[in-house]
Amino acid sequence: MSWCVPSFTFTGSSAGDMESGNLSLVTEFIFTVFPRLQDGSLLYFFPLLFIYIFIVIGNLLIFFAVRVDSRLHNPMYNFISIFSFMEIWYTTATIPNMLSNLIREQKTISITGCLLQMYFFHSLGNSEGILLITMAIDRYVAICNPLRYQMIMTPHLCAQLSAGSCIFGFLILLPEIVMISTLPFCGANQIHQIFCDLVPVLSLACTDTSMILIEDVIHAVAIIITVLIIALSYIRIFTVILRIPSAEGRKKAFSTCAGHLTVFLIFFGSVSLMYLRFNTTYPPVLDTAIALMFTVLAPFFNPIIYSLRNKDMKNAIKKLFCLQKVLNTSGD
Secondary structure: OOOOOOOOOOOOOOHHHHHOOOOOEOOEEEEOOOOOHHHOOHHHHHHHHHHHHHHHHHHHHHHHHHHHOHHHOOHHHHHHHHHHHHHHHHHHOOHHHHHHHHHOOOOEEEHHHHHHHHHHHHHHHHHHHHHHHHHHHHHHHHHHOHHHHHHHOOHHHHHHHHHHHHHHHHHOOHHHHHHHHOOOEEOOOEEOOOOOOHHHHHOOEOOOOOOHHHHHHHHHHHHHHHHHHHHHHHHHHHHHHHOOOOHHHHHHHHHHHHHHHHHHHHHHHHHHHHHOOOOOOOOHHHHHHHHHHHHHHHHHHHHHHHHHOOHHHHHHHHHHHHHHHHHHHHHO
């Protein structure tokens, strides 16, 4: 999951070099961080394949469990199911390409494929970030204003918030991707990252890209504002929870927020390390580890957080399996 907030200083090759024929236009990029087959890339391939299958199946179970079990037809679980559905496509934007690069000799991607990967990965990440804000507001209303919760968080409003998160997430990045698609790439074509990201790709462009820095500042501000909104919401939530007289009441109230808070910390913790570094340069190994954290590990833990630690969700998943058995029996 990620919000696209690169920060970099670009010095590209001049247009004169291109016109004089000193540099040839690039049609594909090469990933340099993936090991070769003879260096044991299959040792990484199978664990990553297992994680990807787990992410897809786990999030599908959560999505359909919420849809099937009428007891989970409320705003909180509706948002969780939509978040799980987006997680499938978020990981699909990068992990299949990673798996392919681990077993291929030529670890390349076309410029068009690279732009599409950047667009869908960051757009889905943006949508998830906005949805996490929505989920924080939902918990805020539920705990701080419980008597008006049903009246405020209506199904119609929840549908609007969910759709708005997706639409805004995909629209906010579109101008920047269109701008990048017009840039010429020449000379170097090596990407020192596990997927196509804005900083590594833009550093290969042979023209000035300083105009994009304006959008980068806006994106950085968006991340900070998002974190502040969610943090302030939870400060208020914890204040209200601590005023609950009974220990059982405090435990029950906190349990409804624990999953979302954990996902928020993993999501924005890894995103901040990756995209709010400003001029800090990480060693390549640490850079790759951080990238794996929010592209692979964070999505891997989300189904665990929302299912294994949630009694209602576990019961709904069991009900889903029971329904499947009934359907199979009736079919026979």
